[in-house]
Amino acid sequence: MDDFDEFVRTRSTGLLRVAYLLTGDRGAAEDLLQDVLEQMCARWRRLRGGAPDAYARQAIVNRATNRWRKRKRRPETGLGDHDVRAPDHSDDVTLRESVVAALRQLPPRQRAAVVLRYLDDLPVGEVAAALDCSAGTVKSNTARGLEKLRAVLGPELVREGERQ
Incomplete structure (x- = not known):
């Protein structure tokens, strides 16, 4: 072990x-x-x-x-006053929260494809294996997901993330 x-x-x-x-x-x-x-x-x-x-x-x-x-x-319900987050004024944290919020708006398969492909830096074949689908499906889900992220976050921010 x-x-x-x-x-x-x-x-x-x-x-x-x-x-x-x-x-x-x-x-x-x-x-x-x-x-x-x-x-x-x-x-x-x-x-x-x-x-x-x-x-x-x-x-x-x-x-x-x-x-x-x-x-x-079964929708989740908030905890009222206990669910309020204290604001953090760090630019990095704000950016991260914006990206996570934008990712939440994507359908599950698109979110998984974008996260595994660009944020976990996996090749298309490994993403296809993780999602149990074809490489073409990964590419189309990734393209659609990036398009939606560009609409929410702006094209400059998403392009910079693709380069990394």
Whole structure:
């Protein structure tokens, strides 16, 4: 199990970032990642010989998608005064929150394609494997997602993110 511990130490930060960008909520992202890591721990003997990174990303995408489906059936309610965030005036934080808010407006498949392709910097083939679809579907979902992000964030900001 030492290799599983090493996997968690080296990959959990990146996987948490993907989960956060898919859910838009830190707590939900941590819960999602914890569930996936528990699942992987139980199956580690079978996973370690293959591609545990790809498995983890696909499991995160699938669980996030299931979460979106459940939320559509049963809307979440705010906590009233307890749900108010203290404003942070840092430009980086404001930009990040704008991007996360814009990502929340995308349909689940487009959001997953954009997050995995540009924010997790995966090649099209790995994104297709994580989403269980063809490379062409990844490209079209990514193109549509970027188009919607440009409409919300502005074309200059989205172009700069594509270059990185």
